[in-house]
Amino acid sequence: MIYLRRVTIKDISRELNVSLNTINKAITGKPGISEETRKLVLETADKMGYKVNKLAQSLARNPITIGIVFPNVWPEYYSSMENGITKSLNALSDYNINAEIRKVPNLFSKKELIKVLNSFANENIDAVVTCPIFEGGYEEGLNKLINRKIPVVLMGSDLLNVQRLTCIRANAFLAGELAAEYMRWLLVPQRSVAVFIGNKDLTDHKEKVEGFRREVNRFPYKINGVYETQDDPEVAYHITKKLIEEGSDLGGIYVATGNSVSVCKCVQDLGKKTEIKIVATDIFPELKQYIDDNTIQGLIFQNPQMQGRLAVETIYRYIAENKSCEREIFVNPQLVLRSNFQSYLDRILASEN
Amino acid sequence: MIYLRRVTIKDISRELNVSLNTINKAITGKPGISEETRKLVLETADKMGYKVNKLAQSLARNPITIGIVFPNVWPEYYSSMENGITKSLNALSDYNINAEIRKVPNLFSKKELIKVLNSFANENIDAVVTCPIFEGGYEEGLNKLINRKIPVVLMGSDLLNVQRLTCIRANAFLAGELAAEYMRWLLVPQRSVAVFIGNKDLTDHKEKVEGFRREVNRFPYKINGVYETQDDPEVAYHITKKLIEEGSDLGGIYVATGNSVSVCKCVQDLGKKTEIKIVATDIFPELKQYIDDNTIQGLIFQNPQMQGRLAVETIYRYIAENKSCEREIFVNPQLVLRSNFQSYLDRILASEN
DNA sequence: CTGAAAGCGCTTACAG
């Protein structure tokens, strides 16, 4: 392979005897030239094997600003996501792109979220990333942005009644399936499994239950019930305790939400560690002890960091490079056991500083 | 966050009344200025919060060429690796970097490999990536490069007696551990497990066995034996058949190398599908049917594509950005089950075009 | 050891 100088707009300019400005307009699809000229330029560019140099492009154009807003909860999930966002922003910092990150207090802060979205609409922001939690209620803020042609990327869960650019989220259905498939090997015959979620109204949690159900149907075991922890560690502890004391046939718990630490504590407190198998969700340092002492047999890692990275990269490509994107982008869950837990944790912690 | 113009070398130049060239020399560590000036420039740059713009840098400097050579075998592994390499080269194409990729016929082509390395040494190549398979025998070619200060990155396995820049490889030990930990749940009590490798002399395969052994020691099951398939599907079939016909207590097979398809076929032919659990290695389309019909219960994915990506990115950072790198870089294996197999396969296939 | 100039490949006002 011999090094070949790349074709540049100068080459096209020379070839066609047309100014650089005209070529730029043709290639970037900007108005102000005749269709005839545009066609000629595009054809010649294609023929000559021209490919735009993104570096030169970024260097020359005005900076891009992304507005980002998400709830200040579930640190093991949202901090990791923010981390992914920050990481990819840094990676793109030379590309003349920057961001404005804001947070709203909790999952239920719809009004606060709309307020932030409105302020983005007035601040000359080029694109917005946000995390809706429930199935609706954000339209007021989002539609104002969309009407102004500001692309919106949703993360975590989708909204059906909003013309967002794309939605990036964990494949929750697959997470549920994977948990059920693994649980099958852990379970002693004739035992049933309880599923813990945060709240039945959360799309993400609904889908996990659905996936888990579907997969369980293939196997000779049953779901004991689906329980809402309301994201409260005490509730999680209490439900676990009640289930165990009921003396049912409980053999496993799939914790599809946070609070797995409470569940582990309870199982240990009641001396049921070897009897009840636990498959939990997400990876964070507090889980290490429960992994090491075999209270937890497996984890479903949702890779929130990757979701953050994809959000920034997708927007960048859309705005700076004019590239279309998939209507939905899924991040696939991974199954993590004791032996590889540490390697995941290391990677997460390493990327946090 | 208000948009702040970045500090550039022009700003420093103005501040110190020193030419751009001098500042460039100070910052890039090039010779030709006094220590005094260098120190002053570096301190001022730091104080002003200067960060180099890599885009502008790449645009201005001469192109970088990487020489890459690996054996033309194990397509499910090396093609994926090459794919990762090509992908990241494309991603970096605007950065004024290109590559020269060569292949040698097989695992044992030491002489051919050395010949390619020698030609790289004479071709003004800025860095070399190669895949040694055995523990030695490549020194002649590698040391010539290293003596000429051309950085060498090893992939797949390491060489102890060579001053390579870094070695990027799958964490084979962890792959073995993970396989053993999962196998534990699959295995019916009192059954043993056979381990299939390609060749006992391959570092990678040795380490897998070691990791598998270590983890098995924690559990109440035994290793039936370690068998070499010599990368021959017929040998793999034959060994499987012999083991099953011996009527031993065989309950599972960990296929740590290629040829898992032969193993599956044999197990099916002898009607032992439900009795013998299989954990195999790598992900490729031919495995789909054996995953779907539950002949294979799990896969250890070594992410060869990621290894390729990391090789290119590491070299780029080292040469273009003058960044040091870790002495060893490990890619961690992942456990894949039936429910998420398709999502991995899709990703691999999608990235192949 | 230091500086002034040209150039990398593109975009962006601005003039015609």
Next chain:
DNA sequence: CTGAAAGCGCTTACAG
């Protein structure tokens, strides 16, 4: 609708 010029932030010969 089209063009000539300046500029993005750096590097690279070359002159002094």
